Amino acid sequence: MYSIIKLKNFKPVSTHLSSRFFSTIVEEPIKKSIVEKLTNKFTPSHLEVINESYMHSVPRGSETHFKVIIVSNEFDGKTMISQHRSINETLKDEFKNGVHALSIHSTTPLKWEMDQSVNKSPGCMGGSKKEKEKKNNNN
C-alpha cells in the first residue's frame, strides 16, 4: 500500500519534469516559419499549426506532415481551391524544405463562428516509408 502511494506521488513529478525538459529541447523551425508566414500574409483571427508527423512513418521529431487551421477575412468570397492555393503558395519554401503533407482547414471568421468542426486527419498507410526506402535504394 505504501509503495503504491509512493509511486503515485512520484509519477506526476517525473512526467512534469520530463515534459518540461522535453519542451525546452524540441525546436520546430519549420512550424515556426509556417506560423510566421501565414500570420504575415493572412492576419488570421485564429491559427493553429499542428505537426502531425508523428502519425506517419517518419523519424521522431520530423517536420513533414502538418495540419493548418486558419480563419481569416482574406478568404471571404474565395473558392476553397483558391484559398488552398494561396496558402500553398505562401508556404512554397516549406514544401521545398521537406514538408510533404499539408492538411488545410481554411474558413472565414463568420463561418468559423457557426461551425468549428475540423476534419480528422487520416492515419498513415506506409507511403512515406516506402518513398524513403525507394530513395535509399536509389542512393
Added chain:
Amino acid sequence: MNRYLFKVGTQTTSFLLRSNNQVFRSFSTEKKSILETIDQQVKGNPLVLYMKGTPSAPQCGFSNTVVRILEAEGVGKYESHNVLENDELRDGIKKYGEWPTIPQVYIKGELVGGADIMLNLYKSGELSKMLQDAGIIKN
C-alpha cells in the same frame, strides 16, 4: 523544352567511330514530355486520380480518403495513377496542377482538389452535383 532526345545507341556509336569525325545526329521520334502526357490523361478522361498506391491498396491516408469518397459517391471505374511507381509523374503532377501535394483529383480536365477539398465537397453535397454534371454518376 527538351522535346527531342539525342539518341546515341551502340550501333550509332560504332558507325561514328568508323566514319572518321563525321558528325552524325539521329533524332528519335518526338518524345512526349510528362506534362503533355498528364494533359492528355486529364483531358481524355472524365475523372483522373493521382494517388499514392492504387484504389485497391492505397498507401497514404489522404489518398485512401479520396478513394473511399469516390466509392461512396458510386463512381465505379476511373483512371488512377500511382505516383510512387513513377518519380517523373510525381514531380510532373505537382507542376501541372501547380499543387504541391498528392492526391489530386481532376474532373473534366480541371483540378478539383486534394483530400481536404474532396472531403468538404463530399460533406456539403457539392461533389455529387459535380459528378452528375460531368456525367460520371447518374442522378
